[in-house]
Amino acid sequence: MSGVGMNDRGLLPxxxxxxxxxxxWDAAQERRLVMPKCSNCGAYRFPPSVxxxxxxxxxxxxxxxxxxxxxxxxxxxRRAYRSAFKDKLPYVLAIIELExxxxxxxxxxxxxxxxxxxxxxxxxxxxxxRDGFLIPKFTPRS
Amino acid sequence: xIANNYAIAGTATSDLGRTGMDSLxxxxxxxxxxxxxxxxxxxxxxxxxxxxxxxxxxHHQRMGARLGINARYSTSLGNGGASQILAVITAAMAIDAGxxxxxxxxxxxxSWSRTHARDTARTAMGTMAEEQLPTEFAPEYGWFGxxxxxxxxxxxxxxxxxxxxxxxxxxxMSFRExxxxxxxxxxxxxxxxxDYFEQRMIVEPYGLFDCSLESDGxxxxxxxxxxxxxxxxxxxxxxxxxxxxxxxxxxLLDDHMFKTAAIESGKTAFAMAHxxxxxxxxxxxxxxxxxxxxxxxxxxxxxPKGEGGPFVQSGALKIGGVLPTNTSGGQLSEAHVEGMLQxxxxxxxxxxxxxxxxxxxxxxxxxxxxxxxxxxCHSTLILGRSA
Numbered sequence: 290m291s292g293v294g295m296n297d298r299g300l301l302p303x304x305x306x307x308x309x310x311x312x313x314w315d316a317a318q319e320r321r322l323v324m325p326k327c328s329n330c331g332a333y334r335f336p337p338s339v340x341x342x343x344x345x346x347x348x349x350x351x352x353x354x355x356x357x358x359x360x361x362x363x364x365x366x367r368r369a370y371r372s373a374f375k376d377k378l379p380y381v382l383a384i385i386e387l388e389x390x391x392x393x394x395x396x397x398x399x400x401x402x403x404x405x406x407x408x409x410x411x412x413x414x415x416x417x418x419r420d421g422f423l424i425p426k427f428t429p430r431s
Numbered sequence: 432x433i434a435n436n437y438a439i440a441g442t443a444t445s446d447l448g449r450t451g452m453d454s455l456x457x458x459x460x461x462x463x464x465x466x467x468x469x470x471x472x473x474x475x476x477x478x479x480x481x482x483x484x485x486x487x488x489x490h491h492q493r494m495g496a497r498l499g500i501n502a503r504y505s506t507s508l509g510n511g512g513a514s515q516i517l518a519v520i521t522a523a524m525a526i527d528a529g530x531x532x533x534x535x536x537x538x539x540x541x542s543w544s545r546t547h548a549r550d551t552a553r554t555a556m557g558t559m560a561e562e563q564l565p566t567e568f569a570p571e572y573g574w575f576g577x578x579x580x581x582x583x584x585x586x587x588x589x590x591x592x593x594x595x596x597x598x599x600x601x602x603x604m605s606f607r608e609x610x611x612x613x614x615x616x617x618x619x620x621x622x623x624x625x626d627y628f629e630q631r632m633i634v635e636p637y638g639l640f641d642c643s644l645e646s647d648g649x650x651x652x653x654x655x656x657x658x659x660x661x662x663x664x665x666x667x668x669x670x671x672x673x674x675x676x677x678x679x680x681x682x683l684l685d686d687h688m689f690k691t692a693a694i695e696s697g698k699t700a701f702a703m704a705h706x707x708x709x710x711x712x713x714x715x716x717x718x719x720x721x722x723x724x725x726x727x728x729x730x731x732x733x734x735p736k737g738e739g740g741p742f743v744q745s746g747a748l749k750i751g752g753v754l755p756t757n758t759s760g761g762q763l764s765e766a767h768v769e770g771m772l773q774x775x776x777x778x779x780x781x782x783x784x785x786x787x788x789x790x791x792x793x794x795x796x797x798x799x800x801x802x803x804x805x806x807x808c809h810s811t812l813i814l815g816r817s818a
Binding site for chain 1: 566567568570572574575576579582583584586590631632633634635636680683684688
């Protein structure tokens, strides 16, 4: 919490995928939001795991989801704890509950930060971090 | 049968605040003081349970080396802020299993010195090792640090139940009032509602006074059999009940953000102790952030779910209120030692050792809570003045 940290290199952070999350970020570069779905019982899960939490099947596929969801909760940053985020202030960090069930962290954009509320319907948009790398964010849906 | 057959026989804190000391040295200081407080010598200790900092490998070995002892049982725990109570629980279980007889438990951190003592330290980000920071699904969205993680829970609590920042303020103000009566507490100035609202936002809805302190400190306790404790220097604090519950599936899942693992952990502890929330004279609640105090008070059943805001606003948490809580000032105003000082304070209240302004009159039962890993892991300890 003490401000600029030693991992602050002045650049907006680009996600560093693991072997298990590579498919998520690859799809994002094609402006597709994908989630791991059990091929046996159809349950979604996130983050990725070896087997389904419902039926324990290890058969899984990354499938495209609707991109629709709602704001489960959110906070507002009015101070930058990494210098790269200074230009983003104020910004909303939110937990988005997708229609398909999983909850993922993201930003809510395209709306004044003071107008964001819990349960607000949102839809996915893809925004460039830098160097052409896209990440999913969410914007209000009427 | 563990309940009532084991006790905390000694307890102590290290120097607190801005010490310039290493976290291991702080813990050594607290452990030596706790053993002395019990009227024992370090050579009498045959068990040692402690925890991190998380980047110290086999932490208990380092502490044993500092104390100059071998141990019949020792380990370091990894449940974050829930580890400190878990150490006491594990100590009682280890003694009960016949592994050892006298266990020193403790935790220390030097959050202030680590980030302020030297110029080079100033650039370090908090207390977490760089390798432990997430590299995806957080930093790219500007999600940094525990305050934001907990503020997400606070926001949802506000949405579900109408809890307000003014409610949060009453948690902070109640504990500050207690800190002013504790000469060892880091925070020395009174706090008004205006003072609370004037502070800068850390991450909305949390402002500066919603967040626990960055301070140095350690605490330690000595656990032994009740039979033995009765013959030692101090009045024993009997271990009447304990519980644990860990919402391992995650902070973001289900209702975990605003209905914590204290629900199940508390049920287990109260059942073991054959007690109810009404029997508790003082609560020492893990107060990493103000909103988490409100959620836990509800989850333990000290008030109905969703009514924690009005409960704390009524003055319930102050000495003289219906549930004097964090009577030494807590992590918000005394020092943030990840729940260890809550155990120390619970024991001290049951010894009736304080001057009247700090003492919960006639305290017989103390409940102590601890949680960690961003409030996923939870531990509960119920202590009593009599077995």
